[in-house]
Amino acid sequence: MDPSDPSRLSPPRAAPETICARSTPLPRSSSPPLVPAPQLSVVYRFEGLDHVDAVYAGQADGFVYARDGHPNAAALADRVAALEGAESAAVYASGMAATAAVLLAELGSGDHIAFAEQLYGKTISLIDRELRRFGIEASGFDATRPETLASVLRDRTRLVMVETLSNPLLRVPDLPSLAEMANRAGAKLVVDHTFAPLLCRPLELGASYVVHSGTKLIGGHSDLTLGLVAGPAEAMDRVRRLGSTFGLSGNPFESWLACRGLATLPLRSARCCATAMELAERLGRSPAVRAVHYPGLPDHPDHDRARSLLQGGFGAIVTLDLGDRGRADAFIRHLGQIPFAPSLGDVATTLSHPATTSHRGQEPELLARHGITPGLIRLSIGLEDPADLSADLEQALAAVS
Template identity: 80%
Template sequence: MDSPPPRPETTCARAAPPVRPSTAPLVPPPHLSVVYRFEGIDHVDDVYAGRDDGFVYARDGHPNAAALADRIAALEAADAAAVFASGMAATAAVLLAETNAGDHVAFAEQLYGKTISLIGRELSRFGVSSSGFDATRPESLADALRNGTRLVFVETLSNPLLRLPDLPRLADLARQAGAKLVVDHTFAPLLCRPIELGASYVVHSGTKLIGGHSDLTLGLVAGSKGDIARLSSVSSTFGLSGNPFESWLATRGLATLPLRSARAGETARDLAVRLSRSGRVRAVHYPGLPEHPDHDRARSLLSGGFGAMITVDLGDRARADAFIRGLRHVPFAPSLGDVATTLSHPSSTSHRGQDPELLDRLGITPGLVRLSIGLEDADDLWADFDRALAFVE
């Protein structure tokens, strides 16, 4: 018998039946559903057991995260990858999955400030000890390793002085100690593949260069299938997962990453040379400059350029502030990786609240300004920098 038509309240409340056209969309759509429907209890069992493909709940996984993870794994020459709510969520997932009370983590003193806080302050509350080392001096890692060291944490290019460690040597030392090397690759996607250099994990803040437009917040980790499966379980339990729409945005941003990376890197190298020759700054930190302490290593390990970041030492906080205020078109916005050039002041943003003695030892002074070069014309950017340097004087 035909059922009577539903009343308006029912029509509005019920999901519309899926549209099944004979054609497929050229661009994969965002899948915004929090939960997925099953045919019955056996179907649930099959999906949970891996006998059938499917998704259950967005915190555990969804099509947009799966699509992005596949692309990241291929990009990093890894077996698998996972998507997280932010770069710090990705870092936290690795630390939570790999350490227990009584374990030890060795971390590069040049790491992003929040990562140092997470390892040095927060993990200690759970009985995990840590010690820092100079990532540019492998012998200092040998001194920092312990019997219980489980992870060695470094960055490909450090924030903000753009130091490049000897990744193969650090990987060897970590392996000999029974530890895994974790590389934060946020500043250098496409410039090298840390897993091919011996890393066990590659971490990205997808918010930055991969997303590329300052309109999403995500983290990414690539590694072995077993390690990523463990991270995915931790992510679901602790609620660290990335959401569908931002995963979709990151996949869209990834499509232009090679073009953006090449253009921004070429412009950054041009501007680094101009700044270093200007005679109006104390120092320019850029691995593409011959005077950079890791230039030879960068030429050996990196391919396709030296990155889009330049750090300039103006001398002191007052001169840095004058430079920032003298810029007309480059905003002070403490992030990086946008299509437009932005600027940050590390000592008051990314490294705010860190140990002053450590910052002094590393050379992270109040006079440093970090530039994230975008896609603008190099001459237009130089005109703005030149004007700001004149304002400083």
């Protein structure tokens, strides 16, 4: 009997309770929908025991339970793997869940991880605080100075973690040199690529894993929370299994939304990078701004490296230093249309204050060492007209002055 035959679901004269409780399959169609639909089911049906055995063994296509995988996550993972030039990719509930999946898959008690001190604040907390409870040691280094990595590598170093563009000062690491040093020491390089999707391919530069917060530029609309990991097939099998065991998997609807956002990523990236470059140059000429951090500017300390590493722009983030917390607060309060919203990657421009949001709770000496001051403002550039954005920024800076 055809398992989709409605007569199989309810007897001919079923009670109303039975009719309401049992689902009816969608009508068959010889013309499939142009846009794949969200597949929201938590669980999938099987014809019998041989069928479920075949799906679990990979001998038949199919899904079992949404925490282990579902069609929308598979579709998103395939596209991200293709973008990164990876053999495989997986979807997780957030960028931090994606990072945690890699760390937990690769590290055990007695192991060591070297991390860039310029990482996102929550990532540093995960590595340098939480993992220590499990007997995992950690050491920080300056990702823009490869020699500092050499000084912290150990026999038990299993991972080295950096960002393509650091948060929030947009420092650019020498990825090929760091990958070579890590691999020579028997470690794997993990690159958080959240700030620079499409601008380079870390796996081709020697990285073993690429991690994204899909919440940001890939999703692109501030309406989903997801994380992504891409890497070699064998290693990703372990990361994928661990993600399911720890319950880190991403859900179907947000995976579907991310596929929608991914469709316009190249257009959004090009537009935002071009506008960011223009605004960085304008802000750099303002007497009210103490410093502008953007790798496209010639005075950025990693400008030459960014030019050789990045393709198609220098990113959608511009960070400026207004000197102190009071001036930063006045700037935020006088902006007309740019909201203070502690995230990034939306179609509209937003701003954040790293010292009180992304890097809140970090050690003061670490913040000071890396120039994360109370006057620092991080702008995430959107799709608006550059002249309108410039006018809004200039009137806020005039109020600060």
